[in-house]
Each structure stands twice: as structure tokens, then as C-alpha cells.
Amino acid sequence: MPTTRRVAAALLLVATVGLVIAASSSAAQERPRKRQAACSTSVRGSHATASCFNPNPRVDRVQLHVECARWWDPDMDARPVEVGPAQRVDLAERCWKEIRKAWVSHHAER
Structure with missing residues (x-):
């Protein structure tokens, strides 16, 4: 059972890091660009x-x-x-x- 908990914790960590990276990249894409000629x-x-x-x-x-x-x-x-x-x-x-x-x-x- 301890191995199952470690695997679950590792998967949770990887999923959290993936969500943080996805959120930061989408925020960078939505950055307002200059509206100039x-x-x-x-x-x-x-x-x-x-x-x-x-x-x-x-x-x-x-x-x-x-x-x-x-x-x-x-x-x-x-x-x-x-x-x-x-x-x-x-x-x-x-x-x-x-x-x-x-x-x-x-x-x-x-």
C-alpha cells in the first residue's frame, strides 16, 4: 500500500505542476498587445x-x-x-x- 500512496502523490504533483504551467502560458498569451498603428x-x-x-x-x-x-x-x-x-x-x-x-x-x- 505505501507504494500506491507514493504513486498517487507523484501523479498529483505532476498534475498540479502541469496545471500551473498551462495557466501561466495562457496568461502570457492573453497579455494585452499594443494597439498602435x-x-x-x-x-x-x-x-x-x-x-x-x-x-x-x-x-x-x-x-x-x-x-x-x-x-x-x-x-x-x-x-x-x-x-x-x-x-x-x-x-x-x-x-x-x-x-x-x-x-x-x-x-x-x-
């Missing part, structure tokens, strides 16, 4: 462009930001634009001279 940014000389596509069911508000390379050249921010579900928008901004970096910020509508 997918944007690609390109810089050519003094011009920056961004193309954004929103595959999500919610509206995303995107804005292109440009940091100019010269200290006297003012940094620029394009006006925020709403990107609806399954829509694409193109944003453009420029500096007088070279661009140091360009990026897109997201502000999801509620």
Missing part, C-alpha cells in the same frame, strides 16, 4: 516622411517629430493625425538643413 520613417536629406497603417479596430493618433542637426535649425512637429481602422496616412516634415533623427509618437483614442 505600424509606422515606418525615412529621412532623405532635410526631408522626413512617415507612413502609418492601423490594423487595429481602434483609432490611433500619430504625430511625426523631427530633430534638426543644426542648433539654429528649429525642431519640427507635424500636426497629429487620426488613423482609423484599416487606414493609412503619410506624414511629412523638414528641417532647413540636415535631420538628426525622426520618430512617430502614438496617442490612442479612447
Whole structure:
């Protein structure tokens, strides 16, 4: 009889560990993902462009930001634009001279 108890305890332990692993993996799969438009940014000389596509069911508000390379050249921010579900928008901004970096910020509508 002691062997039967050990086998039952071992099976109970294995089943409990299996349930814990299954619960943690399903919780990881249900983790909320970012609901943002997918944007690609390109810089050519003094011009920056961004193309954004929103595959999500919610509206995303995107804005292109440009940091100019010269200290006297003012940094620029394009006006925020709403990107609806399954829509694409193109944003453009420029500096007088070279661009140091360009990026897109997201502000999801509620």
C-alpha cells in the first residue's frame, strides 16, 4: 500500500505542476498587445516622411517629430493625425538643413 500512496502523490504533483504551467502560458498569451498603428520613417536629406497603417479596430493618433542637426535649425512637429481602422496616412516634415533623427509618437483614442 505505501507504494500506491507514493504513486498517487507523484501523479498529483505532476498534475498540479502541469496545471500551473498551462495557466501561466495562457496568461502570457492573453497579455494585452499594443494597439498602435505600424509606422515606418525615412529621412532623405532635410526631408522626413512617415507612413502609418492601423490594423487595429481602434483609432490611433500619430504625430511625426523631427530633430534638426543644426542648433539654429528649429525642431519640427507635424500636426497629429487620426488613423482609423484599416487606414493609412503619410506624414511629412523638414528641417532647413540636415535631420538628426525622426520618430512617430502614438496617442490612442479612447
